[in-house]
Amino acid sequence: MSFFMAIYLNRRVIFGIMFRVFMVLLLFKIGLSNYVPASFVFGDSLLDVGNNNYIVSLAKANHDPYGIDFGMATGRFSNGRTVADVINQKLGLGFSPPYLAPTTTGSVVLKGVNYASGAGGILNNSGQIFGGRINFDAQIDNFANTREEIISLIGVPAALNLFKKALFTVALGSNDFLDNYLTPILSIPERVLVSPESFVATLVSRLRLQLTRLFNLGARKIVVVNVGPIGCIPYVRDFTPFAGDECVTLPNELAQLFNTQLKSLVAELRTKLEGSLFVYADVYHIMEDILQNYNDYGYLPSEPPPKMTPLLQTLNLFISLVVETTYIVIAAADTDIVFTEDEVERVESLKTISAPTFMTPTLSMPRPSLCPSSRPSVSTRMTTL
Template identity: 55%
Template sequence: MGKNVVHKPFFNILFQFLIIIIIILVVSESRFCLAEPKDTVPANFVFGDSLVDAGNNNYIVSLSKADFAPNGIDFGQPTGRYTNGRTIVDIIGQEIGLSGFTPPFLAPTTGGLTVLQGVNFASGGGGILNHTGKIFGGRINLDAQMDNFANTRQEIISRIGDAASNNLLQNALFSITIGSNDFINNYLTPCLSKLDQKLVPPELFVAAMISRFRLQLTRLYSMGKKIVSRFENPNSACCQVAGRFGGLIPCGPTSKVCEDRSKYVFWDAYHPTDAANAIIAMRLINGDLADIWPINIKQLMAQSHMG
């Protein structure tokens, strides 16, 4: 009788929120479409967690890292990506014609003219809420990622001026991939939030999370961005140490790695393989309303081309 009861509606909301990808694209007088020449494609600015981190956590003191084998096995070496190869945003960048991969914000080489092609601010362990992921120590949550973007924006303005900066940012691709850590490594972590779970009903936690996310999106919108779509992703595994599905211990140097990674949905307990990321990316680009809402990336770019 006195026990907390988590109702089904909460779990419906939770699993809808576990992995969120919001693709943001603002267009004014741009003229670009998939696979057009380099000088007609937008810059790419990436926010999120380990699903899209391209190596930012390599440069901070954190327990959440992927700078060791077998991560990056299909790159030939670890890159800081939490998968065997490319992330979803890597693949989307390739499909829209960007040259190379969007560099991590904290990499020493990310600066100067490089930022005009976009920057990846994502961080493994990061979340919508600022106390999310504290079990890892260092991580860059969404508010801090937006602070880093604000600094990058100022760098762009100082380099090419107000008018050119506005044009670049208004025609850039922005994505946010975040939300799972706020549950997995916050509210649902017993050693961190047992008291919170007793004092804060799950519905209120979700409401607080959504409220915070709304403020963050409003902040991004105030810098000239416009939200146009959402995507939700399931789970699975390939690099494993223990557990029936390889989900008890994170992927590491002693893990067993599957031979054909193209047959696996997830690289480890949380992160998709390159093959799964490719499917997700293509469904974001070409999918119907069951995949991305209200229109897909290709349709959005076609509208821009016509406008």
């Protein structure tokens, strides 16, 4: 897993993106009648902001070259901010602190906490090759501790109201494949005994219990991010020499199998758990489209295709294309919002990429056009639940 990617868009495209993002955020700022008081983040290295600094683990990002945009390594598996950092700033919350930091106590937790851990997964044995990590069950345990602290600070009614309005992000699953079922050499015995279908069914069954538990602890607005095209990650291809420059088929097939069942699970929970707003973020197909049609997104012909980019930058990129606006979309406490906008940007050392998005409780994406005259206009629809 490494760290840098240079993406260059022409000045016209960049300014077009920035203008549209500004207008989108302005419209939502005007249209929202409720604010988001807190953000609670669950995930793996994509969203870890330093929890692994406090445990014995091979999965650490507290050293160079991580964190160059901060001037120091912070524990984020990125050159700069994570997607959750960007969203929290958009919402005026600042960065959600890592749960394990000794300073994450008292009134600080009222704006949210980050529980994500590099190498973490849905299953408790995922990522064990890295030693210490905090898997989803333990992350929920940690949230339960935070919940008790918040109740002690502001009382039960106010705490439950805070959780009702807060944003909860769950971005896990990649490590359950890459660092469990597909671990090179070590996973061969398991794959002989356990079919892909059985493994995915186990994942989904476990996740159902975990998300239900999160709901029972007070979470109501929950973004569930699916697994991206993990077969296109460079180190996966490195362990599969016959793939050449192509993506590896099996990991992507497993991701799609999982994502199909995950989408159904999100719909099931949204219906079953009264008062919940589950949002399924389909980042797989967004990234797949970018990988296959990178020129349409403003990559210069001289640049390598996105499929050559490293794991964390690639996954950070495709999640940012959807999740940044998704957070804004579900920020309205008692509304459904359908949002249409053809470009979303993320700016760090990662530079900028454009992508069209279509936002509903299930998130997907139409094909892009970089011609300004053909871009669709922004539209919103708000319906009281």
